[in-house]
Amino acid sequence: MATDSDFKKKVAAAIASPKLSQALHLFGDAYLIARENAFRGLDFEAMRSELAAIKEDVRIRRKELLAQFIKNAEAAGSTVFVAKDTREANDYVIRLAKERGAKLIAKSKSMVSEEAHLNRALAEEGIRAAETDLGEWIIQLAGQRPSHMVMPAIHMFKEEVAELFSREAGKTISPEIKSLVDHARQRLRREYFDADIGLTGANFLIAETGGIGLITNEGNARLCATLPKIHVVFAGIHKLVPGIEEAIKITRLLPRNATGQLLTSYVTWIRGAVPSNGVAKEQHIVLIDGGREALYESTACRDALRCIQCGACANVCPVYQTVGGHVFGSIYISAIGIILTAFYEGLEQAKEITRACIGCRSCVAVCPAKIDLEEIILHLRNEVTREFGMGVVKNVAFKAVMKNRGLFHNMIRAASKLQAPVTRKQPGEGRQVIRHLPLHFMARDLTEWRDLPAIAPRSFRDLFRTVDQQVADPLYRVGFFVGCGADFVYPEVGISLIKVLNHLGVTVVFPEKQSCCGIPALYSGDTETGVYLAQQSVEAFTEANVDYILAICPTCTMAVKRDFVDRLADQPQWSAKAVALSAKTMDASAFLENVLGASARLPALVAGTLAGQTVTYHDSCHLKRGANVWREPRALLGKAGYRIEEMKNSDRCCGFGGTYSFLSHPQISRQITADKVATIQATGAATVATDCPGCMIMLKGAIGKADEGIRCRHTMELLAEALGEGR
Amino acid sequence: MPERLLAQFIDSATRVGAQVHRMGDLDEALNYIGAQATGTTLVPSTPLSDRHSLHRRLAEAGVAVYTGPFRQAGQMVAAGVTFANFCLADSGTVVLESTAEDIRLATTLPEKHFVLVDPATILADNLAAAAPLRDLHQGGRGCFVAYITGPSRTADIERVLTIGCHGPRELHILLVAFLSNNLLEN
Structure with missing residues (x-):
């Protein structure tokens, strides 16, 4: 379990190597411009209020919509499995793979599979998972986890990628981005053809049709869903929407808010068993609770499940830009990551990142689902304090001193006299400032x-x-x-x-x-x-x-x-x-x-x-x-x-x-x-x-x-x- | 179809990296493909391709139309030629009902994807396309609908936009009048 000082060490290490932070700053600036262009002529406030209302309706009617989704998906030839946790979801895929003699699974990006540590579970059973999303493949080769929801390898530089690719290929690959992308295209193509199962995520699950939607850019999800004879969909239960219109509204917000695109290269609507090499494809939809139902039941935090996973809360976050997603997050990162970590991995796991939010509300301003992330994080911080305490300094300061107005004000008056030896006059300010702090419990x-x-x-x-x-x-x-x-x-x-x-x-x-x-x-x-x-x-x-x-x-x-x-x-x-x-x-x-x-x-x-x-x-x-x-x-x-x-x-x-x-x-x-x-x-x-x-x-x-x-x-x-x- | 929507579609599709051309007639479009498609070309059989004798005419235009099962055409294919059901003007998107596997293979595997579009099928945006999208889902059977906006892209390495990740590197949209104004066929 990570302790306070482990976390502080990670922060210090991140700050000591500013290259990533510089890159994230550049990205953050470019993102704001792209996003503004993408929303030009549209009413973002109205759009996000509408999405929040859709998701609120889904929360209330989730049981009914889930039943409707399952009925329609099964009627179209899908097999649907509802997993109460990620372990059940992994076991389902492993069992299916064994029954079909599958040795290779070609995967497109799925955050819930990261949450489930699916690749590790498959490897333990001798089944190889081939990540085909470029960013996911990079971090798979590096043995890391994503540091951003949309761009998993945002923390890596082209030279590092070239080294990983070269090692895997057994030959030197040039650290030029175009060459690296070309290499991935060539190298990964055979995985789709060789794979027995193609596994994708889902950006939405449409109750009205029983179909799923994929919002992607690279084209690997389409290949994963097409070439292997079995298609497995891995999705959290909160991805449900009532109908086609609601799904379309997500496609209008997500790309604009994630990457500043009006639409991603591919939006793919798949329902049921489609033809595959002359027969009907076998399609399995694994719907995962994994703590989501508990989150829906938390009045203070449930709005977090409105999230459509655009990653904007990270893009604008000054803390994320300073230390990156591997420090400020777990499987999910930045503001939404704090909340999801607390529910999916436990409060203790989220303890440090809960305190790492600076409370600037940048994320709240850009959230397409109108989630008051800061408010929820504050609530969780209270929970953390109740569970793990606040620390001695704050305890004395708040409970003993501040609650007593007279004492508080008198102590400050006294302090104004005691501080004299450490103050000096600051040029241009006409006032005293403290240059050095004598209090031994404060960091130098x-x-x-x-x-x-x-x-x-x-x-x-x-x-x-x-x-x-x-x-x-x-x-x-x-x-x-x-x-x-x-x-x-x-x-x-x-x-x-x-x-x-x-x-x-x-x-x-x-x-x-x-x-x-x-x-x-x-x-x-x-x-x-x-x-x-x-x-x-x-x-x-x-x-x-x-x-x-x-x-x-x-x-x-x-x-x-x-x-x-x-x-x-x-x-x-x-x-x-x-x-x-x-x-x-x-x-x-x-x-x-x-x-x-x-x-x-x-x-x-x-x-x-x-x-x-x-x-x-x-x-x-x-x-x-x-x-x-x-x-x-x-x-x-x-x-x-x-x-x-x-x-x-x-x-x-x-x-x-x-x-x-x-x-x-x-x-x-x-x-x-x-x-x-x-x-x-x-x-x-x-x-x-x-x-x-x-x-x-x-x-x-x-x-x-x-x-x-x-x-x-x-x-x-x-x-x-x-x-x-x-x- | 108002000229304004057509202009908006051309502008949006061009912005996302598609190559958009207004063609006088289908022959001009097929000759364009003949000049650009070098190598094995997947042309799925569909109601529209049959009606317009696409296979024969493409072959006459010098295109190496692949005649075997598409899965055996190789992992890297030079080109694919399809029609579209309808388009979205605001985002420059072409929409293809792709339940038939050959359509999916012809639009995911090739280096270049040529798509023939009747300007009469350009809709304002994805909200305006809700009705035909729902129509494509009628019947409750398996279905696969692809919205394609420009060529395949990624920004996964150093956030630098790079074209041609796993899908086609080039998307050529050829506008030809009177192909079909039926949004439910391609």
Whole structure:
């Protein structure tokens, strides 16, 4: 069983050889462009909502659809076997092979056969499995497992492939991609002719017809299904769809989202026993449960079975791009892999990868089946914590300290004094930062590559009393949910927000009893602390009786807006209050733009001294993909007089991920942050703006070490500056 | 068949690497095949190939039409010639009802696949093709329907698009009017 330190070693090894990561970055960038082109003129949101609805219907009617599929398939001459687990599925194929005297099985790509370790089971019985998909053949020769669902050998380079091919062929094969593909074409052709059985997967199983569908590019699945006299289909039971229309809708989404193709080279619809060398072909369909029924029964996780296996969640994942699929996954990789591993291989097997998700929601944004992967992963992380614990540091931090608001806030005040010996003034910041961390339990690595922010000498809650708000006839009275980042690290952001709001005729209230939003505890799997903290803040803001609640941290915004409601849903005395607050809560930029129409009012108010200062904007994960706010800060900054120079992949995660970058996986964060800093530098802008204190911690820290000519500011600070209220 | 769909089909199929040609008549198409198909050529017998005397006319055009059982034509065959049932304009796809094994062999084994298409059978997209696809499944018997979009391809080595993995390296789509506007035959 893999332990924590095994996993950390794998991460370290992956990071130490950056060639794969570089290739995955290039692929990720190319993928985004191809995908955008493939969906041009189509409504992706509508398409994925439709697919989610189809799959939801399948979940509910799965027993009925399975029976219908079996009836129609058998009527067309297929033999159908339902295997409760992968072992039963393997045994079925082995028995069939023995009965028919089969020695060779030509296989096209089947992920469920990887899940079943079918090749190994066959080999133990003296039956050879010939993988014919190019990528699968490569990894079979290398004795590895796939590192990507669509491109199994994405982690290999042509030189390595040439070496494998040369060794197998007993002659030198040139490491030129065209030659390698030609070699595979020649070499594998005889396998289809020699094989006694052809085995394929299935992208869908159509109840209406009893037929299967294969969505492929190379043409090997068609050969496997045609030449051998027996055809075995290996498929998970979740591949069912009611009818032809629903199957067609999958063919419209899968290739576009997987590879940016409008359609793959081949979409093959096969039903029943088709003619084969003058007789009816023998076709066996092995339908595999293997943990899927249990997954369907899990209310929190079952949406994962909507997956159509396009691999997009890996393509856009910054963690996958940093460490690759052999580290970040098991049989199935990346976000969906975390969930499927937990159900198909067991929670313990998924323990480490569950914690390796940085929570940026990139995968959620591109999932064609509208699966909230992050939400399910968080749920599993809670399960992991319940089962295996959270670790001592987090345990003390969350349970003992954070649940006690007074203690938490006093400890931070004390810390601001104690940290003095390790802080220094960072050029361009006018503020202290921590260059080296004395805490012996933290990895030295933490401050090697970035400065950590020092705790502000006076927190926002202390400074607030000193701010003089003079607003005649205020339009609104808003409550400020400060969040830990702005309270203790960047109180100046909160002060800037007050100044900007006052200029626009709004007064700010600060309910003292509010506490941390609870997300750090929750993301670490500590639900109990999360619920307790939600109650504290709900109480504070209900008492304050304000028109709106604003946050300058998107994680806090989403906590109040969405998570408090979920966390308190089954507590009647709290749930109505949480819902009422949710309706009034928004991010500060969204409020300024969408409620106050600030961008139209700003030009008349700004001091006009900026003269086109260039700013590049970093979209924080939870602001863009959680709150859907990204136009607003750009509009505000633009009208305040800044010139916006867009960076590449502005909505790619900065690497922060809360406790992820401190405790869970600082090494992975470091890589992701380095990517972000490079794209910021490439714009030539002297200022990077963002709307998230978490991103600020990461960016200020990393930029501080990498490039002292660039400053990082919250949008509120830049607006205050434009209004002549800069610090 | 609106000209717009035809233009879209030609554009989409060309984008995915098919070679698309508008032919004046079937003879012009067969002469094209005669010039391009060098070596053993599989031509399945179908209602349309019989109606258009395809075997005889291809032989006259200089094509080495294979006359034995297709499984014995060798593992690597030079060419295959078929008709299509219908096409999809948005993705540049040709659709072949391929239940007869000879059609499958003639479209999977060869280096080059020549497909004769009547422009009257071009449909807008795969949603528009749901009805004929369902019709091809009528009767409850075994059936095999192939959607083919461009030549065989892979990106399994270093994510570099490479043409001609296991299926045909070349797909030639020859547009000839008045072959058959019946979507259920090829």
